[in-house]
Structures are given as structure tokens and as C-alpha cells.
Amino acid sequence: MRIAILSCFYPYRGGIAQFNASLLEELGKEHEVRAFNFTRQYPDLLFPGKTQYVTAEDEAVPVASTALLDTANPISWGRTARYIRNWHPDLLIVRYWMSWFAPSLGYVASRMAPSCKVVAILDNVVPHERHFFDAPLSKWFLRRCDGFVTMCGEVSADLLKLHPDARYITHQHPLYSHFGEKLQRDTAEKMLGIRKGMKNLLFFGLIRDYKGLDILLEAFRELPDDYQLIIAGEPYGSFEKYQKIISTIPGRDRIHMFLQYVRDSEVKKFFSAADLTVLPYKSATQSGISSVSYHFEVPMVVTDTGGLRETIGDRGTGLVAAKAEPALIKEEILRYFSEEGLREECIASIRKEKDRLSWGGFCKDLLDFAQKL
Numbered sequence: 042m043r044i045a046i047l048s049c050f051y052p053y054r055g056g057i058a059q060f061n062a063s064l065l066e067e068l069g070k071e072h073e074v075r076a077f078n079f080t081r082q083y084p085d086l087l088f089p090g091k092t093q094y095v096t097a098e099d100e101a102v103p104v105a106s107t108a109l110l111d112t113a114n115p116i117s118w119g120r121t122a123r124y125i126r127n128w129h130p131d132l133l134i135v136r137y138w139m140s141w142f143a144p145s146l147g148y149v150a151s152r153m154a155p156s157c158k159v160v161a162i163l164d165n166v167v168p169h170e171r172h173f174f175d176a177p178l179s180k181w182f183l184r185r186c187d188g189f190v191t192m193c194g195e196v197s198a199d200l201l202k203l204h205p206d207a208r209y210i211t212h213q214h215p216l217y218s219h220f221g222e223k224l225q226r227d228t229a230e231k232m233l234g235i236r237k238g239m240k241n242l243l244f245f246g247l248i249r250d251y252k253g254l255d256i257l258l259e260a261f262r263e264l265p266d267d268y269q270l271i272i273a274g275e276p277y278g279s280f281e282k283y284q285k286i287i288s289t290i291p292g293r294d295r296i297h298m299f300l301q302y303v304r305d306s307e308v309k310k311f312f313s314a315a316d317l318t319v320l321p322y323k324s325a326t327q328s329g330i331s332s333v334s335y336h337f338e339v340p341m342v343v344t345d346t347g348g349l350r351e352t353i354g355d356r357g358t359g360l361v362a363a364k365a366e367p368a369l370i371k372e373e374i375l376r377y378f379s380e381e382g383l384r385e386e387c388i389a390s391i392r393k394e395k396d397r398l399s400w401g402g403f404c405k406d407l408l409d410f411a412q413k414l
Contacts (some may be wrong), residue, residue, distance in 0.1 A: 042132060044133075045134070048077075048078075048079075048135060050065070053082060059217065059329075060217075064134075064403075077107050077109055077121070079112060080111045083113075119148075122148065125149065131158070133153055133157055134161075135159065135161050136161070137164065137166075137179075137182065142182070144178070162407075183200070187208070189209035190407055193211065193213070194211065195347040197211050212407070215332065215399060216335050220312075220333065221306070229309070229314035232310045235297050240316055242270045243311055243315035243339070244257055244270065244271070244272045245303070245330055246273075248274050249278075250278075251322060252322050255282065262292070269297065271314065312336075317339065318330065319342045320342070320344070320349065323346065328349065331358075338392065340359045340360075340384065341359030343360075344361070344370070345361050357386065
């Protein structure tokens with residue numbers, strides 16, 4: 042099969058580009074696959090981080106792609122559609138996670154040959170920070186695709202609200218496995234410069250309001266003195282509100298901050314030192330961070346929002362707080378460390394999930410679905 046993937050690839054950074062690279066590699070084992078990239082993903086005005094691109098320090102592995110699509114320039118949309126169509130793919134895969142991409146991706150999708158099926162992998166149907174135009178733009182985009190892959194029930198439900206007759210499958214986010222092997226805990230703690238012999242909590246990934254770091258900080262305030270909190274990730278926007286909370290916490294010397302984009306080779310340090318990954322999200326669909334936590338066999342505490350209960354709590358790989366509230370997060374953290382045998386049960390469940398959530402399985406289900414469209 043000849044497969045085109047239109048999304049962000051190297052030199053763009055972040056979890057979606059990493060996902061696309063793994064998808065490209067796996068599909069390329071048995072099919073002719075080509076990556077089509079953005080020339081511009083977002084205007085700088087819409088990007089709250091420091092940079093959209095990998096740097097020399099990121100140590101990212103280059104991925105060959107053809108850069109065509111400027112999401113802000115409609116002239117490039119037609120050029121992109123013609124280029125991909127003239128390559129004669131049997132299948133076009135696009136990634137969709139916010140309504141900014143609806144006009145450009147929808148235009149390209151609508152101009153593929155009738156013999157080319159278009160499947161969108163939906164990270165979100167509507168974004169976490171919502172706007173009045175999200176639903177109509179997403180609805181317009183969805184109508185221009187033949188089928189969809191969602192990665193949790195929450196996104197499937199959002200899809201059906203906007204596109205009731207959509208054809209789709211749901212397959213949980215496959216596991217990232219390119220971050221290397223787990224380090225010895227003592228080694229990781231030494232590399233991070235944190236105290237040994239503590240209960241280590243990890244908040245990892247881009248710091249955005251919906252991810253609830255403020256809630257975790259308030260929960261940490263009430264934890265005993267043998268707990269440490271590791272915060273690792275780049276703030277999207279100002280970190281000031283979190284810093285104000287930290288300044289009022291008596292145990293703030295036990296909060297260790299690494300406020301920058303974490304390059305691939307550095308990820309293992311944080312998860313190798315962690316006892317527990319905490320995802321105190323105020324809203325969510327699925328989380329790529331959970332896939333990294335699975336890889337390093339670190340159980341999780343998550344909130345009951347989006348698909349987190351479905352993909353973590355129901356699988357026995359972590360604990361679920363009923364709401365994104367400090368007291369409830371604290372309660373689940375304390376339970377994890379106090380309930381006999383719970384840690385071992387969670388790790389055993391993670392090992393089962395690691396067998397199930399392979400890239401090979403994800404790609405097989407995607408292609409089986411596409412061939413039935």
C-alpha cells in the first residue's frame with residue numbers, strides 16, 4: 042500500500058511529532074510511506090512556548106519529509122493537495138488536535154482522488170482551551186475525511202456529537218519506546234541533584250493551565266516531609282502563578298524544578314527517579330505522558346476527566362482521583378504509598394499493557410480499518 046502522512050515531523054518538536062515519527066517507521070516496515078510536513082505549523086503569535094523547532098540540544102533524530110503546507114497561507118493548500126495527489130497514495134493519514142488546522146487539512150483532504158481514503162487520527166475533536174469557532178471548524182473538517190482513529194472514549198463521544206455518522210475505531214495511544222532503558226534509581230537521583238530515600242512524585246510535560254500543576258502544588262503542601270516533587274517541562278505562558286504558590290509552601294525546598302523542554306535523552310532521568318507520575322488534569326482526552334510512564338513502568342495518579350479513567354484507572358495501572366481537587370489528589374497519593382501490594386499490582390498491570398499497546402498493533406488496526414472504508 043502507498044501511504045501518505047500529512048502532519049508535523051522533524052524539525053518540529055514535541056509529542057505529536059514523536060508519535061508521527063514512530064507511526065512512519067512502523068508503517069514503513071511493510072508499505073511505501075512518505076511523510077509530508079508543514080512549512081509553517083502555527084504563526085508565532087499562536088504558539089505560547091519558546092520554540093516550535095528542535096534545537097541542537099534536543100538531540101532529536103532527523104526524519105525525512107517533504108515540507109509543503111503553510112497552515113496560514115491558503116495558496117500552499119492547493120499546492121500541497123496537488124503534490125500529494127500526484128504521488129497517488131492509497132491512503133492519506135492526517136493528525137488533528139485543534140481547530141486551527143481544520144481549514145488547511147480539510148482542504149487537502151477534500152482534494153484527494155476518489156481511490157484515496159483519508160483517515161484522521163484525532164488527538165482532540167475540540168481543544169482543551171475552547172473557543173466559539175472550534176465546533177463549526179472541526180465539523181467542517183470531519184466531513185472531509187472518510188474515517189477516524191480515536192485514542193479514548195471521550196474523543197469518540199466528541200466526534201459523534203459533531204459527526205453522528207462517522208466511521209471510526211478506538212485504539213489506545215501506543216507506547217513511546219525511544220527514550221532508552223530505565224536507569225538505576227540512585228543514578229537518576231544523583232543526575233537530578235535530589236535527595237535519596239524520599240517518595241518522589243513527578244509532574245512531566247508541557248506546563249499548561251488545564252494540566253493542573255497548581256492543584257498538585259496545593260496537594261503537595263499537605264504531604265509529609267518525606268515527599269519530593271519533581272516538575273519537568275516547558276511552561277506554555279507565564280510560570281508566575283505557580284511560583285506564587287510555591288513561595289507559600291513550607292516544604293518548597295523539596296520541590297525541584299526543571300523548567301525547560303526535556304530532550305529525548307534526558308527523559309529517562311526523570312522517570313527513573315520517580316515513584317509515581319501525577320497527572321492532575323482539569324480536562325483531558327488521552328495523555329502521551331501516560332505512554333512514557335508505561336514505558337518506564339511508573340504507576341500514575343490521574344483525575345477522572347476525559348479518557349484518563351478508561352485508559353489508566355480501568356486498566357489497573359494507576360489510581361484515579363474523583364475530581365481535580367487538592368484534597369482528592371493528596372488522598373490517592375497517600376493511598377498509593379500506604380496500601381500494601383498496590384505498587385506491585387500497578388506495575389504488573391503496566392507490564393500487561395506494554396504487551397498490548399505496541400506500534401505494530403496500532404498500525405495493523407488502522408490499516409485493517411482503512412481497507413474497510
